[in-house]
Amino acid sequence: MEEKGMQFTCAKEDLLTAIGTVNRAASKMQKTILECILFSCGETGITLRATDIALSIKTEMNAQVEQTGDAAIPAKLLYEIIGRFPESDVTFKSVGENSMEISCLNSKVVLQQMDADEFPIFPALEDKEQIKLPQCVLRTMINQTLFAAAVNEDKPILTGLLFDIEPGSLTVVALDGYRMAVRRQAAISDIARKCVIPSRTLREVSRIISDTEENVKISISGNMALFEAGNTEIYTRLLEGEYINYKNLLPADCATSVKVETNMLKDSLERASILAREGNNNVVKFEISEKNLEITSNSEMGNIDEQIPVITEGKDLVIAFNAKYVLDVLKNVEESEVLMQYNTGVSPCVVKQENSDAYEYLILPVQLREE
Secondary structure (H helix, E strand, O other): OOOOOOEEEEEHHHHHHHHHHHHHHOOOOOOOHHHEEEEEEOOOEEEEEEEOOOEEEEEEEEOEEEEOEEEEEEHHHHHHHHHOOOOOEEEEEEEOOOEEEEEEOOEEEEEEOEOHHHOOOOOOOOOOEEEEEEHHHHHHHHHOOHHHOOOOOOOHHHHEEEEEEEOOEEEEEEEOOOEEEEEEEEOEEOOOEEEEEEHHHHHHHHHHOOOOOOEEEEEEEOOEEEEEEOOEEEEEEOOOOOOOOHHHHOOOOOOEEEEEEHHHHHHHHHHHHHHHOOOOOOEEEEEEOOOEEEEEEEEOOEEEEEEEEOEEEEOOEEEEEEHHHHHHHHOOOOOOEEEEEEOOOOOOEEEEOOOOOOEEEEEOOOOOOOO
């Protein structure tokens, strides 16, 4: 009886890229089918799939196919082995019923396969609602908001990012109860839909998509979302629950507006936070006047005082923040100057771009103790 297997040859670099892409979805649980990459060898190329059920990734690559078939191979082991092969073509060849021979020049490795028939079927999205925007734009939107998502599971819905899709635009929102990030962008869309996508998924999307103007297509259907970029598809379950009405959190006006040079403020805060970290809650104090912003922090180890020239409109103000929350914003702002808007010393500060609402960051202040 003729053995049924698979055999193909491809470039190591292409193979390593493809494995590295889908490996992000492979489960870390060993000795289960979910730790494997499923190789599906067709007439003209290879499809690789990996999933831990919550997140699933599929990508395609070119190969010289000698024999079609499927194989499920442990992802972590495979990635490490291929990574240490010399820069040359790699050949996969089924041997026996459940082994795969992988060779490259003078190196040969035989790995045990798992039953490819046990690999989960990827979800099929029906009645899809779609939106498109450049991959580089989506990557920037994710990176400029992801840091503000909640980390703990007290409110699971806040561990994801809200995608507020409207005809012609996409707004991405993240908040954790202490700060909020809102990023808006034009997009190719004729739908109105809100959904919450897990932070983990978007972290992987940001790593996988390219810094290119080529569009990424986002499809929403039921409790699933699909990101399609080039020859890669990323499937994810949506988070369930009602997201906070973020629009109600943004103040309509302000009593004090401060224009400041982004890097100057960031550098001063980084110095001040060195001492602030030694004290309680990483607190820095802002004293705002007409042309000056004074930043101070105190701890048992000492104190620091920074003076920054600013342009202020409105009332003088004293307010305090967790230095990390302000720095997280400044590290993700691309503009040379930012506008910081305040109402009182106990109400949130809004950081935004002058004459634009492309992004808005909301930061809750820390209550100052009476001296």
